[in-house]
Amino acid sequence: MSEERGVLVLGEVFVGMLSPHTHEMFTAGRDLAAELGVPFTFAYLGSEIEEARNQVGELDPAIQIVTRELEEEEPYVWQAWLDAADAVVRETNPRVVILPGTTIGADYGPRLATRLGYPMTTYVTSLGVEDGGVVVTRNILGGRAQTSIRCEPETPLIVSCEPGLFDPSPIGNIDAVTLQDVFAELAPETSGDAPVKAGPKLTDADRVVSGGRGMKNEEGIRLIEELAEALDAAIGSSGAAVLQGMLPHDLQVGSSGVVIRPKLYLAVGISGTPQHTWGMKDSQYIVAINKDPNAPIFQMADFGIVGDLFDIVPALIAELKG
């Protein structure tokens, strides 16, 4: 085995299932290892690990694989994950550790960093190499800005990535479970009384009106539909609105929905999380209506109105029709 310190991905297994985010970490880790020219180790931890073995097919023999069975306790505690991750890191001695940006990774990761004495950065949106050092980007100031962080080449680093922003890779010959699949599965049937009216198709529309959790109820959904009709626009949705059954999953804009760049993107009652803005930030013009003046979506809007959508949208429909 080479002495060179490589990249270690700490994959995550829930009762025998590789988590979808693990496929994203695999992409991030494999690509970073290639860029650094160092070995890549893929580890996965969790319960019922034997089941998960079936989901990892033939891998490039250069990739080292490590697994750890966890005796998970109920209720959840960080201890089991921390101890297993600690053991794997000590055994493989990596230069960069990528651990899950999920609730579990966010919980044990920082303790691991302190235990090992490594620096750590969270919520990473991209990874790269400059002058031999690892450089990551992440969002700051509540999603209103971003910055890069560089780690000196001789120092080990722990990172966790923002879920949903890296392409999922198949691991071995097994297809990745994508977040699109997960969202589609989780999304409840949208209520039959409010079928989404036929209009331009979301993926090739010039104008898109998207509704988020701020729509709250049937009344809000109806307002979004009427506004879209008045503008001859397609209807889009945030992930949260999909999960609440307000709009169907095929209208979801974002990292686990569609990526679009219409001339006009009008976001109503959407806060502007990185997973959502991933799908619309390259629109030509962005308009946002939100009652929270601090909503990050305003940061990227060309035209923003701070106010209650239940007041603004009816007035706007009247203006457009009048």
Next chain:
Amino acid sequence: MKIAVFVKQVEDARTVRIDSTTGKASTTGDKVMSPGDAVAVSDAIDLGEATGGEVVAVTLGPKEARDVVVDALATGAASGIHVVAEDADQGDSRVVANALAAAVRDGGFDVFMTGPETGDYGTGQVGRQLAEALGIPHIANVQKVEADGATLKVQRDLDGFPDELEVSGPVVLIIAENEEGPKRHPSLRGMMQAKRKPVEEVPASETMSTPLSWGAPTAQRTSADQIMLKDVPAEEAAAQLAAWLREHRLVG
């Protein structure tokens, strides 16, 4: 119970401005207590009152960071500890957590409470790292804490799965942010009383330098001539938006 609550002074994220030619982001420099920490302070004072204990507010930061300790005192904390350190903002959380741990390790505390992550460069790490440095457990995503004798009943919510845990003895509780914000706020009377409450200043146990270097903040996207309407009546705002949409040929 003796409770330590950790508060950080942050740039007010609401004042972020983006330079549309350079794409660089900056704030006005206004400083506030990180919004999540205000909730932790409020909950800590509730717990202190319920158990007849005292609350100590702890911060690490430059001279002016003392202001957030004073805010906590004005809300009802009994005393403060100010770990004086410059340039801790854009470093590595682990170092901050180590220095905070050193300042409270021998203080005889039963409970340590933090916010989930700060509103500026929030990493969501310091609470967990403080627990690791102190060698004690932590519970995150905490919605509610109640004392039952020496036992704490802690309600948390993990990705929509709520449960309740019982713990006793030193523990770090990472309080979830809530939409309503803190129940308790600094009061005028509290401000007067805060002047007489002690704030101990201690030097940081270690230097804040780390192998990480942070770049300048940039915007995700900038608009050269952004229009923002606030406190404008709905009809007028709608009329202005409709006119703007027409001007840019964005109507069907």
